[in-house]
Amino acid sequence: MDDRTVLVLVVAVSVLAAAVLVIGAYAFWWGPMWWSRDTSPVPPAGTMGRWNVMGSMMGGMMGSMMGWCPCMQWMGGGGAVPQQPQQSTPPSRSPDVELTVYAGDFGFGLRPDSILSPGPELRVKVGSLVKLTVVNVGQAVHVLTVVRELRENPNAEPVFRGAAAGTPRNPIPPGSSVTVYFVADKEGTYYYVCNVPGHVSLGMWGRFVVEST
Numbered sequence: 001m002d003d004r005t006v007l008v009l010v011v012a013v014s015v016l017a018a019a020v021l022v023i024g025a026y027a028f029w030w031g032p033m034w035w036s037r038d039t040s041p042v043p044p045a046g047t048m049g050r051w052n053v054m055g056s057m058m059g060g061m062m063g064s065m066m067g068w069c070p071c072m073q074w075m076g077g078g079g080a081v082p083q084q085p086q087q088s089t090p091p092s093r094s095p096d097v098e099l100t101v102y103a104g105d106f107g108f109g110l111r112p113d114s115i116l117s118p119g120p121e122l123r124v125k126v127g128s129l130v131k132l133t134v135v136n137v138g139q140a141v142h143v144l145t146v147v148r149e150l151r152e153n154p155n156a157e158p159v160f161r162g163a164a165a166g167t168p169r170n171p172i173p174p175g176s177s178v179t180v181y182f183v184a185d186k187e188g189t190y191y192y193v194c195n196v197p198g199h200v201s202l203g204m205w206g207r208f209v210v211e212s213t
Helices: 003-035 047-068 072-078
Strands: 099-103 107-111 114-117 122-125 126-136 144-147 177-184 189-194 203-211
Touching: 099 122, 122 126
Parallel strands: 099 126, 122 203
Antiparallel strands: 099 107, 107 114, 126 177, 144 189, 189 203
């Protein structure tokens, strides 16, 4: 199954879930009218208000889905599937630390069969050249960025130059991986996060500690 097929399946499941919610809400609001004996073609007083509420609910849910799920934005914006995020160019010297992190739905792990939420703590020595490989083993798109603060911020810049595998606009597709290199040149406790909108709140974060030598 290729990446495009997986994305289409994710969208289809999301739309189906939204449809079930809409039908359930529709039955809740309009069910009493169907069950009543009144066959008048004129809607009872107040039912247009219900219709307006239903319209707002449907629009809100679909709008939230379009904003939250990058795969739906891609399909709605010209139909083009995004390119694979660029890999970092390997530096001239060997890395001091090599890390492989697996991104799943919704957490991180050091093994593909052990996804945790929040993810495991990562530790490196200050000044280390880090080779970081992020493997997406989930069904949704993901990214990994090392940031200063733990919060929802799709536009967050990496605290170390190059410490970002993918971006919310060009994330890592399911079944793919990205490798980046960066120097952890500042001591402190930072965070690695998936800053695809909503994913931090779902538990996709972990501590990234840079220790003194």
